[in-house]
Amino acid sequence: TGGTKSWIRPDEDAPSNPNSSQFHTHGFLKVKSFVSQEEADEMIAQMTKLVDESWHPGDPSTPSAIFRTDEKQESAQGSSDYFLDSADRVHFFAEKDALAPDGTPSTPSKLLALNKSGHGLHVCDPLFRSYSTSPSISSLVRSLGWSDPRIPQSMYIFKQPRIGGEVTSHQDSTFLHTEDSGTGAPAQSCLGLWLALHPATVENGCLWVRPGSHREPLRRRFVRNPRRFAEGDEGAPQMIFRDCPGGEAAAAPWEGKLPEGSWPPPSEGLFEAGFVPVECEAGDLVVFPGTLDHLSLPNYSDKPRHTFQLHMVEGPGGGRRWSDSNWLQYKGGREFVGLSGGEE
Numbered sequence: 001t002g003g004t005k006s007w008i009r010p011d012e013d014a015p016s017n018p019n020s021s022q023f024h025t026h027g028f029l030k031v032k033s034f035v036s037q038e039e040a041d042e043m044i045a046q047m048t049k050l051v052d053e054s055w056h057p058g059d060p061s062t063p064s065a066i067f068r069t070d071e072k073q074e075s076a077q078g079s080s081d082y083f084l085d086s087a088d089r090v091h092f093f094a095e096k097d098a099l100a101p102d103g104t105p106s107t108p109s110k111l112l113a114l115n116k117s118g119h120g121l122h123v124c125d126p127l128f129r130s131y132s133t134s135p136s137i138s139s140l141v142r143s144l145g146w147s148d149p150r151i152p153q154s155m156y157i158f159k160q161p162r163i164g165g166e167v168t169s170h171q172d173s174t175f176l177h178t179e180d181s182g183t184g185a186p187a188q189s190c191l192g193l194w195l196a197l198h199p200a201t202v203e204n205g206c207l208w209v210r211p212g213s214h215r216e217p218l219r220r221r222f223v224r225n226p227r228r229f230a231e232g233d234e235g236a237p238q239m240i241f242r243d244c245p246g247g248e249a250a251a252a253p254w255e256g257k258l259p260e261g262s263w264p265p266p267s268e269g270l271f272e273a274g275f276v277p278v279e280c281e282a283g284d285l286v287v288f289p290g291t292l293d294h295l296s297l298p299n300y301s302d303k304p305r306h307t308f309q310l311h312m313v314e315g316p317g318g319g320r321r322w323s324d325s326n327w328l329q330y331k332g333g334r335e336f337v338g339l340s341g342g343e344e
Contacts, residue, residue, distance in 0.1 A: 006145050007214055007289045008189050008314060015145050023144050027214030027292045030278060031140070034285035035131070040197045043308055046127045047156050051111050055092040058104035065093050084238055087153075087328045088120040095163055107163070115165070118155035119328065122310065122337055128154060129337070132310055138339040140287070141191065141312055148317030149191070150336035152176060152328055157307045159205045164299030166205075166263070169254045173290030174241075175222045177323040178313050184321075186244075188218060189314035190290025196280035197306040202265065205299035207286055208275045213293035219247040219255050223325040239327050252293060263297060312339075 004024050006014040014024035023029040065082045082091060098113035100106045105113035122132035131137070132151055141149045153176065158164065173188045180187040200206040220243050227236035241256075254260070254273065261269020275295070278286055288294065290311075299305055314320040315338060322336070330336070 007291075008145050008318075015143060017143055019140070020144050023287060023289075026211045028209050028211065028278070028286060028288040029144075030280070031285040031287065032281070033283050034136070034195065035283045037282055039131070040195075040282045042127060043131070043156075044197055044306055046125065047117065047306070048111060050090060050117065050125070051092065051114065054090065055110060055114075057094070057099060057110055057113065058102055065091070081238075084327065086119045088123045088330050088334065090117060090121055090124050091119075092117050095158075095160060095165060098160075098163060107160075111158075112160050112163075114158045114160070116155050116157045119153045121156060121308075122151050122154040128156075128308065131308070133337060133339055135340065137193070137310070138341065140285075141193075141339065142341075144191070144287070146189070146191065146312065146314055146318060148315035148320075149312045149339045150315040151310060151312055151339070152322065152336050153311040155309045157309060159296070159299045159305040159307070161204070161299060161302045161304055164205055164305065166258060166298050167296045168257050169252060169259070169293055169295045170256065171218060171291045171293060172288075172311060173218050174220055175327065176290060176311050176313060177218075177221055177223075177326055178320040179323055181316055181319050181321040186218070187320055188290050189318070189320045191312040192286075192288050192290065192292075193310040193312065194286040194288075195308045195310075196282055196284045196286075197308060198282050198304050200278075200280040200284075200305050200307070201301075201303075202267075202277050202279065202297075203299075204301040204303045204305040205296050206280065206305070207278045208270055208295050208297070209278055209286075209288065210274045210293040211276065213252075213274070214289045214291045216291060216293070217247040218244045218291055219252070220244055221325070222327055224327060258295060258297075262295075264300075265297075267297065 004014045006012045014020045093115050094113050095115040107113045121128040173190045176190040178189045225240045227233040259269045259273040
């Protein structure tokens with residue numbers, strides 16, 4: 001890699017292979033045809049089945065929640081037991097404005113009302129677990145420098161035609177924070193694996209990334225509120241955002257928002273801020289570290305844009321530990337799913 005430094009271990013050179021060079025230099029990697037069209041279609045069909053069998057909006061016995069990434073994110077996710085309990089389960093989260101006051105979908109079908117499903121598909125569902133723990137995933141992750149990869153989280157994102165909302169600018173390590181297992185100091189190791197199940201284009205809300213931003217400090221964290229969990233204040237929100245020391249100086253003014261001029265297309269404000277679109281065919285995979293600044297715009301087309309997303313972190317064997325203040329915690333001390341040694 002010509003001396004390119006590793007993102008996950010800044011004092012070391014990145015592994016020497018083409019994927020690693022692209023990833024560590026620019027902060028993202030696109031792998032074309034990582035899965036076949038048939039495999040992508042199987043995931044879509046399996047999620048359709050899960051929604052049909054397990055999500056019954058409007059039924060008083062079925063909890064429902066709205067998922068947001070805008071200025072109301074803290075109040076929406078930060079005060080939801082249903083969200084907090086989704087860590088190792090399969091829960092369903094509706095698009096804002098997609099449910100009527102009685103909880104029933106205002107869309108032609110309940111599937112079209114959903115924003116996402118998560119966060120334990122890799123734990124609970126055999127098909128998604130098989131992909132998540134496959135030798136091809138393990139081999140790729142290890143080629144980028146992870147030595148003890150663990151999977152805390154998986155999500156199926158729908159980005160529905162016409163109503164699929166934006167995902168505002170953020171860094172994944174905001175929500176998936178790791179520390180040095182020896183010193184306890186912040187040591188980020190989150191790795192996002194974004195798999196396109198449909199073609200993802202500028203028109204239907206593809207991923208936008210800001211190359212090079214992965215070397216910037218972490219700007220803020222989404223943490224368990226000490227007032228609620230340590231002091232027992234039942235009236236306090238469960239989760240809150242906290243600015244990170246050292247992150248303020250490099251903070252993007254659009255953190256938690258979209259850069260001015262992002263919408264509507266041609267999105268000149270995004271290009272001016274340094275973002276570029278990453279269009280994909282079904283089966284393509286985009287991989288990026290947890291400090292990369294990224295977002296997606298609304299889906300204003302009549303075409304779907306489903307994705308399946310994994311988040312990895314380095315485990316104890318790689319010198320990292322999961323932060324106790326993260327929102328996502330498995331109950332009963334349950335371990336995160338780990339990966340095998342990958343392909344030889």
